[in-house]
Amino acid sequence: MTIEYATPYRSRSHIPPDLGRPYFVEKGQGDRAHLFGDLFTIYAGGEQTENTFNFFTCEGPKGDVIPSHSHPDTYEVFYITAGAVRLFVEDTEGEQYERLLTTGDFGFVPKNCPHAYRIERHHSQIVGVAAGPGGTFERFFESLGAATLDHGLPRTPVVPEPHRFGTVPQEHDVLFLPDHRWRTAG
Amino acid sequence: MTIEYATPYRSRSHIPPDLGRPYFVEKGQGDRAHLFGDLFTIYAGGEQTENTFNFFTCEGPKGDVIPSHSHPDTYEVFYITAGAVRLFVEDTEGEQYERLLTTGDFGFVPKNCPHAYRIERHHSQIVGVAAGPGGTFERFFESLGAATLDHGLPRTPVVPEPHRFGTVPQEHDVLFLPDHRWRTAG
Numbered sequence: 001m002t003i004e005y006a007t008p009y010r011s012r013s014h015i016p017p018d019l020g021r022p023y024f025v026e027k028g029q030g031d032r033a034h035l036f037g038d039l040f041t042i043y044a045g046g047e048q049t050e051n052t053f054n055f056f057t058c059e060g061p062k063g064d065v066i067p068s069h070s071h072p073d074t075y076e077v078f079y080i081t082a083g084a085v086r087l088f089v090e091d092t093e094g095e096q097y098e099r100l101l102t103t104g105d106f107g108f109v110p111k112n113c114p115h116a117y118r119i120e121r122h123h124s125q126i127v128g129v130a131a132g133p134g135g136t137f138e139r140f141f142e143s144l145g146a147a148t149l150d151h152g153l154p155r156t157p158v159v160p161e162p163h164r165f166g167t168v169p170q171e172h173d174v175l176f177l178p179d180h181r182w183r184t185a186g
Numbered sequence: 187m188t189i190e191y192a193t194p195y196r197s198r199s200h201i202p203p204d205l206g207r208p209y210f211v212e213k214g215q216g217d218r219a220h221l222f223g224d225l226f227t228i229y230a231g232g233e234q235t236e237n238t239f240n241f242f243t244c245e246g247p248k249g250d251v252i253p254s255h256s257h258p259d260t261y262e263v264f265y266i267t268a269g270a271v272r273l274f275v276e277d278t279e280g281e282q283y284e285r286l287l288t289t290g291d292f293g294f295v296p297k298n299c300p301h302a303y304r305i306e307r308h309h310s311q312i313v314g315v316a317a318g319p320g321g322t323f324e325r326f327f328e329s330l331g332a333a334t335l336d337h338g339l340p341r342t343p344v345v346p347e348p349h350r351f352g353t354v355p356q357e358h359d360v361l362f363l364p365d366h367r368w369r370t371a372g
């Protein structure tokens with residue numbers, strides 16, 4: 001038995017739009033979005049948790065470091081369930097850290113800490129939780145990128161038009177840091 | 187490089203006690219506790235997220251259905267990263283659901299919904315997030331069970347003394363439902 005719902009985000013979603021309903025989502029069947037070369041899949045968000053937390057996955061090809069950014073009001077978990085991901089984080093005093101995370105490893109990025117990552121093996125997967133006192137921001141990926149019904153990675157990278165970087169990220173507590181540099185060895 | 191901290195919960199922990207510090211935890215190295223036959227491992231909690239969310243894993247042997255319970259103020263995620271787990275949930279109108287979840291599958295239990303699970307394969311692992319507007323309650327496992335430095339399952343089940351069920355669960359937003367019955371097929 002699979003129940004599908006019409007929600008503010010999808011005409012057919014496995015995530016119920018109303019609060020208080022138990023639900024199940026099979027692997028890969030969450031609300032999906034492509035952004036750059038990656039696939040993001042949302043399994044729960046603010047509507048289901050009274051805005052306390054969300055739950056999503058990120059899959060991407062082995063590639064370059066993603067754009068550095070920070071979240072003024074959001075704490076973020078990186079939990080690796082497949083492959084290998086190098087996480088770069090800077091604390092609020094300017095100290096930089098870099099760590100290769102593999103299956104079962106965990107990284108925590110507090111609010112206001114610049115961070116980025118580089119997927120270092122094909123078929124890697126990150127489980128993410130990103131939330132803070134101001135709420136959750138799991139719809140950033142489809143707002144800046146594109147909602148999709150596909151299950152795989154984008155065939156060609158989904159690169160937002162430049163002017164959209166001026167408004168969309170801020171609405172989702174994302175602050176891109178184009179001048180940021182990683183001085184760590186990696 | 188591995189940093190260890192003294193915290194309110196452990197004399198040596200990989201989770202920093204102060205807010206705002208980035209950190210990394212290798213697989214299995216979070217704060218561990220045994221309760222009944224299971225191993226719970228905390229990777230983040232309320233102190234790290236301004237009480238918005240936590241992140242933990244649960245591993246256990248193939249076994250019986252755990253005691254049914256609900257959380258008056260807590261939403262809970264069950265995300266399976268290994269093995270197979272049967273999740274039982276009842277909604278607030280009394281409708282019961284049962285689903286076998288395997289690697290990559292997701293289940294969501296809203297507050298006030300009675301639920302239980304049965305681990306159906308040895309070496310299964312559940313990733314959990316449990317939080318709500320009232321905060322997070324990740325220290326329930328070691329408060330009712332026992333903190334441990336071991337990495338594996340308990341050699342013998344950690345069964346709390348009966349009188350502790352009268353106080354500890356309530357302090358962590360856990361309401362045991364000893365008379366609850368699952369009418370689902372499983």
